[in-house]
Structures are given as C-alpha cells and as structure tokens.
Amino acid sequence: MIEHFFQCPYCWEEISMLLDTSISSSYIEDCEVCCHPIKVNTSFTDGDLTFFYAESIEQ
Numbered sequence: 367m368i369e370h371f372f373q374c375p376y377c378w379e380e381i382s383m384l385l386d387t388s389i390s391s392s393y394i395e396d397c398e399v400c401c402h403p404i405k406v407n408t409s410f411t412d413g414d415l416t417f418f419y420a421e422s423i424e425q
Contacts, residue, residue: 375422376402
C-alpha cells in the first residue's frame with residue numbers, strides 16, 4: 367500500500383488515498399473533505415504507481 371496525494375475534482379482540496387500496489391484497478395471512493403464520489407483509476411508496475419487519474423462521476 368502507498369499513500370497518494372491528489373486534488374479532489376469537486377472541491378479542489380488536496381486529499382490522500384491508500385492505494386493497493388498489488389492490483390491495477392478502477393473503483394469509486396468518496397472524497398474525505400466534500401464526500402462526493404470520485405472514480406479512481408490506477409496502474410502499477412513492479413509495485414510502482416505508473417498511472418493515476420481521479421475524475422468526477424456526477425454530471
């Protein structure tokens with residue numbers, strides 16, 4: 367697991383999430399500040415984060 371910091375696509379606050387380095391995935395997690403759902407996309411190679419993208423899922 368690694369902690370990754372990024373900006374929420376809703377409230378623009380810097381937040382962090384713990385990412386499981388053993389799997390590349392796409393999942394939904396709520397912002398710890400504004401509670402809006404964020405779609406998180408990750409990819410890892412040999413335990414290193416190679417891709418991270420967080421996007422809003424609400425219109």
